[in-house]
Amino acid sequence: MTEEAIEKENKAIAKAYKELLKVSYQTLSTDDKKLIRHAFEVALDAHKDQRRKSGEAYIFHPLAVARIVAKEIGLDATSIAAALLHDVVEDNPNYTIADIEQLFGETVARIVDGLTKISSLKKDMDVSLQAENFRKMLLTLNDDVRVIIIKIADRLHNMQTMDSMRADKQVKIASETLYIYAPLAHRIGLYNIKTELEDLGLKYTEPEVYNDILEKIQESKEEQDEYIKSFSKVIEKTLDKEGLNYEIKGRPKSIFSIRRKMIKQGVSFDEVYDKFAVRIVYKSDLENEKFLAWKIYSVVTDHFTPNPIRLRDWISSPKSTGYEALHITVVGPKSRWVEVQIRSERMNEIAEKGYAAHYKYKNKDDKEDNLDLWINRLQEALENNEADAVDFVEQFKLNLYSKEIFVFSPKGDLKSLPKGATPLDFAFSIHTEVGMKTRGAKVNGKLMPLSHELQSGDRVEIMTSESAKPNANWLDYATTARARSKIKSALNADTKEIAEEGKEILRRKLKQLKITLNESSVNEMVNYFKLSTSLDLFYRVGIGTIDNKKLKAFASSRSNMFVSYLKNKIYKPTAPKDIHKEEITSKYDMLVFGKEEDKLDYSLANCCNPIPGDQVFGFVTVNEGIKVHKKNCPNAVSLQSNYAYRIMQAKWIDSSQQVYKSQITLSGIDNLGLVNDITKLISENMHVNMKSISFSSDDGVFTGKITVEVNNQTLLKKLINNLKKINGIDKVTRV
Numbered sequence: 198m199t200e201e202a203i204e205k206e207n208k209a210i211a212k213a214y215k216e217l218l219k220v221s222y223q224t225l226s227t228d229d230k231k232l233i234r235h236a237f238e239v240a241l242d243a244h245k246d247q248r249r250k251s252g253e254a255y256i257f258h259p260l261a262v263a264r265i266v267a268k269e270i271g272l273d274a275t276s277i278a279a280a281l282l283h284d285v286v287e288d289n290p291n292y293t294i295a296d297i298e299q300l301f302g303e304t305v306a307r308i309v310d311g312l313t314k315i316s317s318l319k320k321d322m323d324v325s326l327q328a329e330n331f332r333k334m335l336l337t338l339n340d341d342v343r344v345i346i347i348k349i350a351d352r353l354h355n356m357q358t359m360d361s362m363r364a365d366k367q368v369k370i371a372s373e374t375l376y377i378y379a380p381l382a383h384r385i386g387l388y389n390i391k392t393e394l395e396d397l398g399l400k401y402t403e404p405e406v407y408n409d410i411l412e413k414i415q416e417s418k419e420e421q422d423e424y425i426k427s428f429s430k431v432i433e434k435t436l437d438k439e440g441l442n443y444e445i446k447g448r449p450k451s452i453f454s455i456r457r458k459m460i461k462q463g464v465s466f467d468e469v470y471d472k473f474a475v476r477i478v479y480k481s482d483l484e485n486e487k488f489l490a491w492k493i494y495s496v497v498t499d500h501f502t503p504n505p506i507r508l509r510d511w512i513s514s515p516k517s518t519g520y521e522a523l524h525i526t527v528v529g530p531k532s533r534w535v536e537v538q539i540r541s542e543r544m545n546e547i548a549e550k551g552y553a554a555h556y557k558y559k560n561k562d563d564k565e566d567n568l569d570l571w572i573n574r575l576q577e578a579l580e581n582n583e584a585d586a587v588d589f590v591e592q593f594k595l596n597l598y599s600k601e602i603f604v605f606s607p608k609g610d611l612k613s614l615p616k617g618a619t620p621l622d623f624a625f626s627i628h629t630e631v632g633m634k635t636r637g638a639k640v641n642g643k644l645m646p647l648s649h650e651l652q653s654g655d656r657v658e659i660m661t662s663e664s665a666k667p668n669a670n671w672l673d674y675a676t677t678a679r680a681r682s683k684i685k686s687a688l689n690a691d692t693k694e695i696a697e698e699g700k701e702i703l704r705r706k707l708k709q710l711k712i713t714l715n716e717s718s719v720n721e722m723v724n725y726f727k728l729s730t731s732l733d734l735f736y737r738v739g740i741g742t743i744d745n746k747k748l749k750a751f752a753s754s755r756s757n758m759f760v761s762y763l764k765n766k767i768y769k770p771t772a773p774k775d776i777h778k779e780e781i782t783s784k785y786d787m788l789v790f791g792k793e794e795d796k797l798d799y800s801l802a803n804c805c806n807p808i809p810g811d812q813v814f815g816f817v818t819v820n821e822g823i824k825v826h827k828k829n830c831p832n833a834v835s836l837q838s839n840y841a842y843r844i845m846q847a848k849w850i851d852s853s854q855q856v857y858k859s860q861i862t863l864s865g866i867d868n869l870g871l872v873n874d875i876t877k878l879i880s881e882n883m884h885v886n887m888k889s890i891s892f893s894s895d896d897g898v899f900t901g902k903i904t905v906e907v908n909n910q911t912l913l914k915k916l917i918n919n920l921k922k923i924n925g926i927d928k929v930t931r932v
Contacts (some may be wrong), residue, residue, distance in 0.1 A: 206254055210241070213260045220264060222271030222550065229274035232301070235264075236278035239300065251361040258354060259284060265350040269390060271500075271550040272346065279308040280347045286313045304341070311344035312351075345381065345385055352378045353390055370399035372838040386519055389549050402839070403456075409733045410452045413466050421447060424473055428529050433533040435496045440478055441489065448474035448538065473529065474536045487512055490523050493539050501527035501535070510543075513535050514603050514611055519547055568577040586715060601654040614651065617676050621647045624659045625680035648674040666691070668886075673792060696732050699739025706738075706745065710752040713737060725751050741911045762871035788825065790847045799823040805830035815845035821887040858888065859913055860904050860932040861920070867899035868925045875926075879905065885916055899925070 198206075216238055219231060225233070239492040240259050247255035248556045263280040266272050278301060285292050286309060287526065294313070298306035354375055359367050375398035382391040425447040436443060450469075458469045467777045481489045497503075507526035511917065515521045520873055521544040529535035540548065600616040604623060615620055620638030624631050638645055639658040668688040675681050689770075704714045712718055719731050726743060728734050788809075790797050799815065809811045812828040816836055825847060826833060837844055863875070872892055879887050888905040893900055906915045920929045 201242065210254065210256055210260070213257065213264075215566070217260060217264050217267060217277070219266040220270060221274075223273050225274055230481050231280050233281070236281040236301065236305075239292070241293055243285040245697055247288060247362075249358070251358065254865060255284075255288075258321065258358075261358075262347065262350045262576075265353055265390075266347055269353075269550075270346055270350060270387060270538065271546075272343065275304055276308070276347065277344050279305050279343065279893055280350060281307050283312045283347055285309070285913055308341050308343050308347065309339060312347060312759065315344075315348060336862045342385075343601070344384065346387075349382050349385070349387065349390060349394075351571060353394060356394060359397075359401065367401040372397045372835065375402065375809065375832070376838040377583050377878045382541045382898055386516075386547070387550075388520075392451040392453070395452055399453045399456060406424075406456060406596055407452055410455055410466060412469055414450075414452070414455075421473065424530070428473070428475060430529070432499050435499070436493065437481075437657055439492065439496065441493065443477055443479040443493070445475060445477050448476045448536075450474060472534045474538070476505060476538045476540065476545075478540050478542060478545045481543075483543070486541045486543070490539050497525065497527060497537055497539075501529055503527045504534075507536075511567045520544075521547065535734040580653055588918065602651060604651050604653070607656065615677060618651050619648055619661065619674050619676060620645060621650065621671060621674045622677040622680045623651065623657045625675070625677065626661065629683050631659055632680060633667060633687060634661040634663065635666050636660050636665040644675075648670070660700050664827055678733055692732070692736055695739035696735035697739075699735035703735060703738045703748075710748060711754060712755070718752065721755065722751060734774045740908055742909050744911055787850050788813070788847060789847050789850055790823070793844065794848075794850070797823060802826045802832075802926060803834055809849045812848070813849070815847040816840070817843040817845060857909070858904060858906055860902060860928050861921060862918065862928075862932060863899075863901045863903070863926055864928045865899050865926040867897050871923070871925050872901075874923050875901065875903075875920065877902070881918070884911060 216318050217539065218225065218233065224793070233322055233421050239329070239420065241256055244255040244259070249255055249258060252416040258859060259281045262283060263277050265282040267277050282297060286294055286297065294306055294696065338389070347797075352374060355370065359370065362370075374394050379391050379394040379398065382388075382394055396407070396900055420647055425445075433445070441528075452776070453471050455466065456465070459466060462469070477493055479489055479493060504526045507524070509522075509524035510525070511522050519541070523539040525537050525539075527535050527537060536582060556634045600620065601613050602612055605610050605611060606627070607668045612623065612624060621635060623636045624638070637660045638647060639660065640649060640651065640655050641657075642658075655867045669686045669688060672681060672688075675684055700714075707714050719734065723729070723731060723734055726734065726737070726747070728737070734743070761875045771818065786797065788799060790799075797815075800821065800823070801807055807825055807830075809825045813825050814833070815825055818824050823845065825902075826836070844870065863870070876887070876890070879885055888904040890903050891901065905913075917929050917931065920926060
């Protein structure tokens with residue numbers, strides 16, 4: 198570079214630095230400015246030999262990230278300094294975290310450390326990198342939420358300056374942004390940044406679509422502006438008469454959301470864009486804020502007919518991100534729908550800046566900040582470390598993107614839950630103990646199944662019982678990460694309990710067969726019964742799937758082996774043969790799809806070769822039907838990022854532990870207490886679940902029909918035999 202070019206670049210760097218101080222949203226004290234200046238000088242030194250792909254000096258990147266943090270997100274001086282330093286430790290071996298701590302104190306060092314951890318992940322991990330990357334990033338929340346916010350700002354600047362990258366790199370980074378960073382920005386309440394990330398994501402993943410919509414928006418801009426002017430004119434007169442200080446402006450629709458609506462509703466651009474969006478922002482002190490919002494609402498609805506179903510009141514109950522506003526949809530001039538958002542200046546700042554604006558307006562006596570509540574909720578999902586990374590991202594995305602509903606407890610307390618939540622989710626959100634002991638639920642006073650989908654405004658009452666405990670079906674009824682993780686750990690504990698009993702039963706039965714229960718006999722049985730672990734073996738003995746008959750067969754196969762050993766004087770234990778896929782899936786394990794657990798045709802993907810027991814998902818291909826991939830398949834995240842709509846839930850189920858419905862008919866002589874004897878016998882049998890029951894008595898002759906759920910035939914036979922023993926029962930048959 199020539200001296201002239203260097204001088205020009207240095208001037209541009211100095212200008213960008215001054216601009217950063219000028220645009221900061223928070224008021225910066227002299228100490229703040231010193232801290233930022235110091236951080237800038239260290240970053241300048243650390244990156245002095247670095248250039249970006251575009252050829253410009255690398256320092257422009259940390260400056261731009263710091264500018265986003267200061268202006269768009271509005272964080273404090275500590276965050277601005279950390280943003281300036283975010284790549285220093287990673288890019289320059291002369292600086293360590295300890296140096297940063299010495300120079301800037303513990304908080305800045307902790308944030309920079311969190312950001313460095315995210316970037317310096319091993320590149321040779323077999324699990325999907327993106328998902329693992331994301332999980333690590335979320336775990337840093339534990340230290341400081343600013344880590345994530347600066348990471349989002351870093352990603353935004355990278356997306357804004359991606360033009361000089363290779364096309365395949367652009368697509369990868371853009372998919373990751375749509376998959377991970379946009380939902381995160383949304384959840385933290387950074388709506389403006391979320392919108393920009395989504396639009397830029399679309400620009401690189403589907404450039405033709407993006408440019409097409411952008412062109413159409415520009416073509417219709419004049420008409421949009423004209424329409425909004427005519428809408429405003431109608432209400433301005435009344436608003437002025439009321440003495441309100443306000444501003445009405447059109448709300449630009451994001452390209453990404455237009456695209457999403459076009460796909461979701463199967464409509465053309467014109468049909469989506471026919472809806473106009475207007476924002477009314479008014480000045481007010483805190484005391485009169487609500488009153489004025491409803492006043493403006495009544496002015497708008499006096500002039501234009503509202504759609505009653507489309508009223509969203511986020512003022513009385515703000516979203517968990519802290520978002521507040523009134524949203525109404527009215528029939529505007531020329532009978533067109535207009536979406537109107539009503540916000541005070543404070544609400545508008547919170548909507549745009551999210552996290553930071555809370556501090557500006559927060560009173561000392563305020564309750565716990567909404568963001569802290571969110572972090573706690575997130576922390577629970579993180580603590581459930583059993584899930585693998587892809588599973589975790591999916592679970593987290595469910596809780597991220599889902600809209601919220603608000604339901605009431607019987608005392609009138611308001612609870613926020615994700616859309617699609619059930620009474621079971623509500624029970625676990627009150628307290629784990631309440632969830633575990635749930636017996637049933639009343640919604641708006643009526644008894645409802647635990648799988649019932651709750652709606653905003655429902656009043657939910659949970660009925661508990663000391664004897665109630667989670668069963669496997671609960672996983673189909675629960676949608677929130679908290680409820681699912683608690684149910685899973687309870688079920689595991691239950692299985693272990695049955696396995697403990699099974700172990701003792703097995704010890705006794707083997708003793709009768711002159712076999713000692715030890716490591717080698719257990720391994721032999723695991724191989725013989727084609728199981729994968731000793732826990733499986735004990736569990737099956739516990740529920741009666743492996744009964745006396747099967748154990749005798751095992752004992753005789755063992756003695757045959759011993760006889761052949763005596764003949765040959767050589768003992769060769771027979772290793773279990775390789776089992777053909779068809780054999781496994783038909784006899785031992787079965788692959789089922791979707792919530793309904795349907796049995797569908799499928800083939801196994803060659804890229805990851807899943808085997809029974811692996812965590813898997815189905816992917817609907819264009820020509821080859823359903824392909825089954827492991828959840829940690831190298832291709833998993835790209836499939837989930839780019840073709841989420843083609844992903845199907847799938848799991849291997851243990852066919853011997855599957856629950857079957859069966860109907861039993863009984864007949865006999867009617868006598869007092871017979872029904873009681875029957876129901877008592879069934880309910881005391883711990884592995885049988887009664888689904889329906891009907892009895893009738895005709896001139897002293899009794900008939901009954903019972904539908905039960907059992908794990909296997911052995912249990913059903915046992916139940917039928919026990920029913921036959923009841924006094925007065927003449928005949929028991931399975932339908």
